Structure formats: C-alpha cells, structure tokens
Amino acid sequence: MKATIVTIGDEILIGQIVDTNSSYIAKALDKIGIATHEMLSISDDKEHILNTFQKLQNEVEVVIITGGLGPTKDDITKKTFCDYFEDTLIEDEAVLLHVKEIIEGFYKRPITQINREQALVPTKAKVLFNKAGTAPGMWMEKENTVFISLPGVPFEMKYLIDNEVIPNLVQKFERPYIVHQTIMTYGRGESLIAEQIEAWEDNLPEFIKLAYLPSPGKVRLRLTARGNDKEILQNEIKKQVQLLDLLIHEIIVGYNEDEPIEVVLGKILTEKKLTLATAESCTGGKIAALMTAIPGASNYFKGSVVSYATQTKIDVLGVSKEVIDKYGVVSAEVAKEMALGVQKLTKSDYAIATTGNAGPLKGDADAELGAVFIAIASPNDVFVEEFNFGQPREKVIDRAVSKALELIYKEFLKK
C-alpha cells in the first residue's frame, strides 16, 4: 500500500516557500499504515503535471496533490484534472452556496466571477467538501490509482486530510500495520549515541528499522516495525525500547513524537500545579512562544520578560547595574539575577533566563560570539550553566532554546 505526495507550485521550486504540507500528509498516512513512497514538487505547468500523473498511474495506489486550486490565474490543477480524466467542469451547487456564505457572510461583499469559479468541479469527481475555505477537494479514480486534489493553503489542506481524505482511505483500502516509536534524547551527539548502542542496534530484528534524527541540541531515535501482526510488532518494539533505556537512560526525555519537550514540560507543570516564567535576552521570546503555542498554557505559564536591551534588564527585571558593569551583560551573574527577577515579578515557582551573544556582531556584550548563559530558578534555589553554541545566529538561538528546556526538564526529574 503506497502513496506519493505531489505539491504543485513554482513558488516551491524557486525556494520562495517551504513545503510543509507533504510532511503533514505523510504523517497522517503513516498513522493508517499507508507508506509514502515519494514526495514530489513540480511546476504549475500543464505538461509537467500530466507527465507526472502518467508516471504515477498504477505505480502507487494513492496520489495526493496539493496546490493549484486557488482562485487566481496561476492555478491550473483543475483544468489539468479534466484533461487527464477526459472530463469537463460543472458548477457544484453545494460548493457555490458555501463560497457565497463565506464571501458574503465573512468578508461582507458580493462574490466575484473568480469566487464563483471555485465551485466548478470535474463531473466525475467526488467532491471533498472544504469547510475551512472556498476551494473544494476532489477525489478521482483511474485504474488502480486514486488521485486526490487538495488546496495548498495549510489549514484548508489539514481540514480536508483529517475530515475527508483519511476517513475515505480507511474505508476503501485494507492496510498492513506500521508501528513507530520515537525516543527523544537531549544533550548528546549522534555519533556518540551510535557508539554506545552499536551492539543493541546490530541485534535488532529484521523487521525493525532504526533512524537517527539530529537537530540542534537533541537527537530523536525512531524505531519502525512493519508486519501483519500488530501485537507482535508492539511487543517487540516495547522490548527493544526497554533494552535501549538501559543503555542511555540518562539522556532520554520522552517517547512521544507528538510530544516535544515543551509539551512534556506543560504536562509536568499542570500535574504538579507549578508555574513557570522566562526572562529572555538572546532567545528573544522564542521559549515563551514555544510554551504558549500549546493549548492550555495559561494554566502554568505566567509570562516572560524579553529584556533585549540592557536597560530593560535593569528597569524591568531589577538586575543590578553594578553587577552588569562588573561581570558584563552576558555573564552567569546577570543570568541568575534575570531568573530571580522574573520569578519574583510574575510570582512564578520556576523561571528560566537566557543571556548570550548570538552574533553575528558583538552587540552590547564583551562575551565571545556564541556564548550563552542559562539560569534556572526553582522555589529555593538558582543555578546557571555556561555554553558556547558557535555560529551562525539562528543555531545559537535554537540551541539555547533547546538547552534551556532540557535543563528545566532535568530539574523536574530530580524532584
């Protein structure tokens, strides 16, 4: 059971936008046991699209296409569908009514001819009704392959995948089992982990595959088992994870791929009825943005002071000017005072503070490029650690964010 995901759009091929749709679709397919064979980005060109359809016909059972369904002239997927399936467009009444409701109701203006054309669909298509936007999805079949076309706007695509595409695929196809288990590790490099778990990895059964997914400051390990007996797969994965835990227990922070460390932290804070605040200099609010991206964060996240300017550290967080003059604004002492300052200001149980020099220029600080101090304040204590995350700027910021979350997570493990 294989699928290929096709994104259509010159804006992807010239690098102007990053394709995030394919990964969302692949994850959804994977959960129902459909393996993504390939992802493909192609141009807004009729011949190119037709050639691609021809190539994929009968190579895979499912082709999911995103993009090229918008209201404007550069969108040609629908016409190409008609060519490929030797079909013509008709106006779908339900879709037209829906387009009218959105445009007239939400935007408070009459629909235009361009809006009206969104309700056109090929006569042979099953319409996938799009409650999240004006462009409908379409499901068409030819020989052994289903072609599904979705709008490229991410939240519209997501709505259709979750509410139309997946339920329809589940109904149509019988699928094998795929079991994944991700192990999230923090603070150790890929090659060092590989050395430590080499013997274990060599002894994995044939039907289990291991992958290393490194990103700044953390490595995710992913086990994938494929087969027909779900129970055997699950038991073997469970056994292997236990063996792995014996080898690298100290760096494992969690097991759920949909649970990045900020979600794990949110759960711990909720469960223990504790609150958190951040005082951020070099991370510029990114820790707060991560923590608050999670629904329900208001239960435990009090807030943040992004004290980017030195004077803001003094005026808002109450960091002492003498300490700054003596140790420099990028220093262990300032990080500590920032953490204690925001903890007091927001009446939080815990606080994270970052101060560093992300570069590319030295800025206010004497500290070397890439130097970052991270302080963690708990109800009765405060500690600080020093790092150098090198360059470039974005890497320094990302690693500082990762490391800060790791440090506070480990602090909770101790309790």
Next chain:
Amino acid sequence: MKATIVTIGDEILIGQIVDTNSSYIAKALDKIGIATHEMLSISDDKEHILNTFQKLQNEVEVVIITGGLGPTKDDITKKTFCDYFEDTLIEDEAVLLHVKEIIEGFYKRPITQINREQALVPTKAKVLFNKAGTAPGMWMEKENTVFISLPGVPFEMKYLIDNEVIPNLVQKFERPYIVHQTIMTYGRGESLIAEQIEAWEDNLPEFIKLAYLPSPGKVRLRLTARGNDKEILQNEIKKQVQLLDLLIHEIIVGYNEDEPIEVVLGKILTEKKLTLATAESCTGGKIAALMTAIPGASNYFKGSVVSYATQTKIDVLGVSKEVIDKYGVVSAEVAKEMALGVQKLTKSDYAIATTGNAGPLKGDADAELGAVFIAIASPNDVFVEEFNFGQPREKVIDRAVSKALELIYKEFLKK
C-alpha cells in the same frame, strides 16, 4: 539548464521532519539562473536511490542530493554512490585531519571508528570540504549530469551550497537570465487582488509570469522573467511593477523577498533612531522572537513583556484591575493599557500590544474564540483595532502576529 533536488531520508517520508533544505538550495540555484525542475524525497533504500539516479541521469544537468551522509548506520548514500559510479571508498587525509580537529578540539574526546568513517570518499569524487561539520560533500559526474551529495544537517548543507556548490556550478555552466521581483502586500485577500489587477495581468508580456503566494494576512505577488537579455528583463519588470503600484499602492509594503516585514520595520526604526517594545498575550512572544531573529535588533528592540497570565498584566504592565473586571481581559481597553504599560516600562518610542483568545478553549477570557485586540502606542497617541481570526489556534496566533506588524508599519508610513 535544469536541476533536480533529491532529499534522502525515511524521517521525511513518514512526516517526522519537514524538508527545509530543498527550498534553500532552490533559492540559491535560482539566483544563478538554474531552474529547479523537480524536488524529490525518497527513502534510505539503496534500490530506491539507484533507480532515482538512473531516472535523473541525462534528464537534468545537475542533481543535488542531501541526507544520508551522517556517521550512523542508517546513512547509505555514500555506498550507493560507489555502486552507481562503480567506485570504491578511500580515506581522504585532509577530511580525516578535519574530523579529528573537530572531535578532539571541540568535543574533547578521541575520535571513534564511526567518526573515522566520515573521512571515506569515493576515489572518483571531488571532495567539497565541509568546514561546518564532519561529513564532506561530494561532486561526481557521469555523462551529461553532475551529481552532488551534501549532508542533511541544514547549517552544514548551507555552508557547502554557499561556499562550494554555487561557485563550482557558476564556473562549469553557462546559464540564461532569470529575474524575479516579489511584491509584498498585507491585509487584502488573494481573489480580491486578482480582480483588481486582472486587466494588468492579462497584458503582461509572454516572458513574464505572475504567481500569488498567500499566507495568513498577507499575499506575495511574484513576477518572473526569463530570457537572454538581462537588461530587457529588468526594464520590463520595473515597468510592470510601476503599473501594478498604481493599482494597489495602498496594500504594498515592500519589494524584497528576502525582506519580510520585520526586516523592513527594523530598517525604518534604525533609520529614524526609534525604539520598539511589545506586550504580548495571545501571541506569546512570537512578535518579539521574530523581531530579535534579525541581527542588529538590539539597536531598536527594547524588549517585550509576555503577559500570559492576567495577574502578570496587572503586576508587570500595570494594567488596572478595575479595567480588566469591567471590560474583560480580551478587550480594547486592556490592549491599550498593555501597550502604554510596556512603552513606559521599557522607555520605548513605540509599542505593540496583543490580547486575544486563540483557543481552542475560552481560557481566562469571556471573548469569543479567535477574537484579538491589537494596540499600537506611538509617542503621542495610542489606537486599538479588533479582529476575529477564527480558528485553529495556530492560525489565530500567526494572523495576529502578521496584523500587528502591518499596523505598526502603516503607522510609520503616515509620518
């Protein structure tokens, strides 16, 4: 002159990571006039990789492959290269020395066997020396196609693209001219813009293509001209942009695709020697994180108070409890007090404040789901606007961030 970009890795095909490498590479190729024909993501499987190489052989002049070069066992690109080019691996002395320097110098430990294997390269390969990491890039040629293999870690890939791949491609190939011009618009929908500029679009010369790139709250318009005479292309693009400006002047915020609105704002603030601060509730620090991602932000960005909890709005920003009780925490009055509060606290010239209900639950607020108030404080004034960005949560946050930046940008235009 065409290229295809191939990313190798099961982690992409199961949707665990988003491929951002391809877009970086495509942008770099586009700048030197090489068009990306397709992007392709395939599995860590030798047969799959070999089949892909075979298919691309002579279909395009350049194939750039990322991923599958790391130190761990799931990385097989190098061995597959040997198969495809009928070659064997040898240890490259310069690369080995470099690996030793990084591991022994930076990580302070002796190199392992796995580290050592990173210095192995096919005998026929031109080594692309990777100063940003341990895995070298490789350049190999067969008939009319160059195959270039790069590590998948983004900052290593970027280093090699900028410093090795692009300079080598420029030297090897003659290329046609491609001129792009992006027009950034804020605050009007795609289909409405399309109606307004329809006559202009219909009259564009054959060699110029227009694309619409919508994202929450903004639409980028991209003109692409291809041809052999650079000057003609540039003049025609310039002329068309002037005509377009006559039609939609009021929604255009800039013309540089590498200049998102936060960069434009940074330039205005620097030029006018003004400072900015933010008080963020529903946007959770995301405006601050965007502003501070830009090098040099410390010249104009004073900081932010992420007043996520209601009490933090009172304690840190000085919002009056009476106002909150009377109007609710998601209200025009609270947004205004937040903006004035952070402006005073950080002694900034301008301030942005956001308060809203991003959902999915109602939280502290009585306001409806998706409701957001954005206030802008300037030296002598403060104003507030109300929006409803619907659902889901991530869309509300993203649109609030976009809209806030648009509002302050427009405020500067008035002066």
